[in-house]
Amino acid sequence: MADDRTTHSTRPAGFLGARQGVLISLEGVWGAGKTTQAQLLGDHLRAQGYRTAVLHYGQRHGVIADLSRFLDTRPLRRRHVRGGYDQPHHAVVDVLLRQAREARNHTHLYTPALVEHDVVVLDHGVYSKFAYALTVLTEESGPHKFDHHLERLRTITGPWFLHPARAFHLDLPWRLARERAFARGTRGADSLERELFLPRYDTAYRYLTTQYTDRIVPVPAAQPTAEVARVIAEHTEQLLYTSNPRKTRPCDE
Numbered sequence: 001m002a003d004d005r006t007t008h009s010t011r012p013a014g015f016l017g018a019r020q021g022v023l024i025s026l027e028g029v030w031g032a033g034k035t036t037q038a039q040l041l042g043d044h045l046r047a048q049g050y051r052t053a054v055l056h057y058g059q060r061h062g063v064i065a066d067l068s069r070f071l072d073t074r075p076l077r078r079r080h081v082r083g084g085y086d087q088p089h090h091a092v093v094d095v096l097l098r099q100a101r102e103a104r105n106h107t108h109l110y111t112p113a114l115v116e117h118d119v120v121v122l123d124h125g126v127y128s129k130f131a132y133a134l135t136v137l138t139e140e141s142g143p144h145k146f147d148h149h150l151e152r153l154r155t156i157t158g159p160w161f162l163h164p165a166r167a168f169h170l171d172l173p174w175r176l177a178r179e180r181a182f183a184r185g186t187r188g189a190d191s192l193e194r195e196l197f198l199p200r201y202d203t204a205y206r207y208l209t210t211q212y213t214d215r216i217v218p219v220p221a222a223q224p225t226a227e228v229a230r231v232i233a234e235h236t237e238q239l240l241y242t243s244n245p246r247k248t249r250p251c252d253e
Contacts, residue, residue: 042121044229071098
């Protein structure tokens with residue numbers, strides 16, 4: 001699959017020299033705290049002198065905007081009662097449409113940001129899209145098909161997928177994640193479908209952590225927010241030092 005360490009000769013000189021910036025991803029189920037931790041990490045790295053961008057999805061235009069509106073307002077997957085699809089092949093179509101949108105994010109949002117920054121932090125996770133796909137594709141076939149479907153996803157996404165140098169999986173039991181979502185007042189008409197979907201989504205996510213052990217770092221997320229942020233910051237700083245061991249700090253530039 002595509003490597004997120006590809007060199008861009010047009011990149012301005014910075015702490016990491018002429019090389020492409022480092023991609024960091026915050027992973028986890030709904031309510032795990034991805035957005036909070038991404039912002040905290042971004043603030044910490046900026047304070048250390050790194051040129052850092054914290055990204056969500058950014059602006060969408062044209063066809064991608066139309067696709068996003070369709071996926072958000074008229075999704076193939078039902079978002080009420082027990083969810084699911086009206087036709088078996090709709091799961092595959094849904095996955096392909098979402099991967100098309102993701103391809104746009106990787107090529108037109110993440111890649112340019114990596115040229116301009118030392119560190120790019122994603123607050124929503126790239127592997128979350130794989131976890132969603134595996135969840136819906138194995139609803140009928142069962143989790144024993146994870147390997148089969150992941151290989152198919154790798155084939156489809158290989159030409160454009162940017163694997164993060166490090167992905168932090170905020171490891172929060174799905175029941176606690178559900179409680180956090182309820183506490184934020186996000187329980188609505190689709191709550192039953194989400195409750196039924198969440199444990200399967202969590203299982204798919206945990207499967208992915210076993211497939212990318214060189215990239216995904218589990219971080220217990222039930223502990224205080226500040227402690228989670230400290231662990232992530234220490235891992236990230238060590239990664240940046242390893243990327244350029246001759247420089248101990250950005251201010252040495």
